[in-house]
Amino acid sequence: MQGEFSIVVDRSEHQYAPTPWEQESWRVSALAWVAEQLASHGLRAGGELRVRLRPWSVLVRVPVEGREAVWFKANPPASAFEGPLTAALARWAPEHVLRPLAVDAERAWVLLPDGGELFRDVLAREPVEPRTWEELLRQYASLQRTLAPHAREIERLGVPATRTPDLPGAFDQLLTRSTALLPEARERLDRLRPRLTDWCAELASFGVEDTLDHADLHDGQLFRPAPGRFTFFDWGDAVVSHPFCSLRIPAEKARARYGPQVLARLLDAYLEPWTGAGRTPADLHRAAHLAWRLSVLSRAASWGRTFPDASGSGPGAERSSASLLEILNDPPF
Template identity: 65%
Template sequence: MRVDDATVVDRGRYPDAVTPWERESWRATALDWVAGHLTAHGLRGEGALEVRLRPWSVLIRVPVGGRGHAGTPAGATREPSALPGQRATVDGQAAVWFKANPPASAFEGPLAAALARWVPDHVLRPLAVDAERGWALLPDGGDLFRTVLDREPVGPGGWEALLRQYARMQYDLVPYASEIERLGVPAARTLALPEVFDELLAGNPVLAPDERARLERLRPRVADWCAELASAGIADTLDHADLHDGQLFRPAPGRFTFFDWGDAAVSHPFCSLRVPVERACDRYGPQVLPRLLDAYLEPWTGGGRTAAGLRRAAELAWRLSALGRAASWGRMFPDASGGTEPGAAESAAWLLELLVEPPFRAG
């Protein structure tokens, strides 16, 4: 298995992205690692590699043959373009996926392996993980939900099902929150979010003076929102932080497989709600928002919680979720040129989302 003239390299909207793929020694070592683990699973690389380079990951589709079972990848898009080779086979060729994360999200492989033990019905099981180098080799997961949406009619009920399943998985992961942190997943617990806000604001080099001043004035309200959200009594757990239709597979109607944990944090679970609901509203219109909220909140009922209280918590978490998105843009491959910190502009844009009212009110 090697890089040759048939290798397809996709840089998307980031032609100048700095990744380790540019280093020949790194490519050779990574592909040797993949080949070794394929052999261990009774597989071998066959055909042209497809490489997807972004500031936050290197993703390689590896066509395979052999007696093993290769069952798509970890590494989805932040932009609307689809991944190459989204089906389990392309022209009859099965595939596995290699993903390399930057140091700040090197936890993704170990987290994926742990999730496969804790909630196996909801996630992919990695074929191999190298925690120190931030590498993972993953089986194919079938069709992305985005592919299904483009291919066949799927109503809002499909999104309700995925939100309900995802919320149940989060609920089941509550007892593992501390173990998830020990894997290196960033802690952004509800009561600590004001400190996360302070760090992001102080460390962002591209905010304009007036923008920075507006955010500084917002700080007391951020603290109040966090205190109120914590008082709702819902424990912190795993927050995917970027759960859109390109970050999950739909192996069967009403069933979903979640992946791509590079933006994850241990935080308030409801912070996960914003991204999928916004995507669904973009597709069907804002009138579907109430039923999507109800579907997600259903697994959190009980324990004396009221529907109004859960909606208020969702309203607060919707706004505070901007902090998780802002933080995730700092998990990039280092830029050796010493230029502007990668992701700083995107992180600033998310910080400014704290100033925007959520599209629903609890009352």
């Protein structure tokens, strides 16, 4: 397949980051696998391959004769679970996610159909009212609730777990490994530890089940295939944890676009599906307040998994430490 098509490679700012794409044997095998999987669906590639290389993935847009393009993705070991997870999500919640055309769990490869227009592209093209963000958060909360009974199965697929009662231990591990922290910052985090334990216990007391947290739910990780409908994808940073930890990233994106006044609307929209079971709106708002702050633990851990670096001087250590420090900041609501 490689010899039949022109190939355009995008490395962005990661010009010197190594990826398996540089290995000819890997590249030939990957493209042969894509051709084989397409053939099994009665499809044939045709056109220019567009390759996006990042330290955390190899992504190839493959044009297909007579229909939309498909996407090949190869994950590193830290997110090798993404293909099997995506396939499982398509069984459990097909209306919310992409259904893979093929998955090779051993090699961490997945072939995905086109999901439609990115929400980011919609935002760049036309005015979008805050109520659209409200709807996407309602749909995402519905997905999380659907997945809650499958949390153990999700963990068995290799998805990391930082369940609510385990968050203090996760904080301790991150603090120990965060070699990029300055002494003063480390002292501030050490002093925070007793309060953090109380926050985690209070968050657990509201009885909201741990489930899948996308952990990086921004406008570039959402398709908007039709008005009012969203498809969630790119699960490489996912973790099993408190669901409300997912709220921070999309809410921050919306706040940057519309101003701080939008937060109350988004919060109410996201929390609406979680009402019931004796929980009051005040309980849910308090839980969201706590989870907003604690959500940085998953982000800090994700940076460490994506850029493992024993020296402590690489981008993973720096970004993990920066994320961890955000736990010191009060939530904006």
